[in-house]
Amino acid sequence: MNRSASTPYEAASAKRRRTVVTPEGIALPFIVGARSARAGALIIDYLIITMTVVAVSLLLGWTFSGLIDRVGDAENLGGAAEFIFIAYIIFLFLARYGYFLAFEMGPRGATPGKRLVGLRVAARDGGRLTAEAVIARNLLRDIEIFLPLVFVLTAPSGEGGPAGIAAMLWFLVFMLFAVFNRDAMRAGDLVAGTWVVEAPRKTLAAALSTEGAARLGSSDITGVEYKFGEGELAVYGEYELQTLERVLRDDKPEAIAAVAETICRKIGWHPGVGDERAFLEAFYAQLRARLEGGMRFGKRKADKFS
Incomplete structure (x- = not known):
């Protein structure tokens, strides 16, 4: 894939890309x-x-x-x-x-x-x-939209005098705040x-959810079988699923390693080093299946706190 080529949308979105570190130490792109x-x-x-x-x-x-x-x-x-x-x-x-x-x-x-x-x-x-x-x-x-509009509409009529004009300019600062940062x-x-x-996309491509250990059931590198129990999958919800999807899509080794380490620490796994992506693909596929199964019965888990 030629990464030098990009659409106008990709070029514009690259300027708006930010990375934050979550409280759990995960580098999360937005x-x-x-x-x-x-x-x-x-x-x-x-x-x-x-x-x-x-x-x-x-x-x-x-x-x-x-x-x-x-x-x-x-x-x-x-x-x-x-x-x-x-x-x-x-x-x-x-x-x-x-x-x-x-x-x-x-x-x-x-x-x-x-x-x-x-x-x-x-x-x-x-x-x-x-x-x-x-x-x-x-x-x-109210301060950002309604009050500025009131002053803008009343200022031309002279109501309020210089104080009204000064207030209009002050509230316009709030109204235009988003333009200047x-x-x-x-x-x-x-x-x-x-x-x-x-908003992140809500589904993965079929190839992403059937690669590696998610398809084979065990890792060729470590020999670990990636089968997660109900208690291990229950610790995360839809928000974490979307976060994991973004990490897999971006395919940055340092982010994949950090997320795999965080999940392993959370659920008590030790799959070994060098097979982090296969571990995350398997965890993603099984977590998504669990959440989708719950949604069919009207049960939703928004995030790990719910």
Whole structure:
């Protein structure tokens, strides 16, 4: 394979490639999401939110009108009108804040918009994406988007005077923060210790999962039979499976050796030196089979912590 040749996408993604060392000492490669992709994801998400708000507003409006027609006067609705109003306020709050929190706290770490453009939120230290980090990055969204837009829209009318213009410029710093740093991080990402990266592919090529010990059942180099028990496979989940897939795809000897050593230490194996890739291929194939089997029965293991 000619590694000097590359597509425009590969050349662009190479500039956004980063490597972080996880808390377990594993060198983990990431590709930072492009700013254009992040903007596209945000537009898709807000379109989804807007359409949902419009649909629910029409539904509640139709319900309210039906109640008025039934009782003849809005003043006679009493508690029903208050209930509809309170439910609508709660819905608007959840639409504005809950949408991003709910999806980014999920096992995929991505909203529908991010998933459509192939992005996800990840911890910058390579560890688990925590609920605290997701909450922190999303609470700053008002400062980064809504407040700058308010000041931009009101500044031309002269409202607020010089103080309003100064505030507009200050909030524009937050809005444009992602443009002026190499990792395209929002201010919320900086505070929360997160970044938005390209989501890894979820399947391996057939050749990758049938090579070496995964196909033969034992190693030609060490003679070790790579058959893992339920307890040994149960220590990892989907996140670790995706990480292992990236390591096998990148095929960097130092990364393969480090990951093999970490897994062996975790599950108590000593397969010998020189056959790390065969060990990882076998572990990957059997872990994937276990996780896919669990998914067929509605059981999912997002990561080693779940």
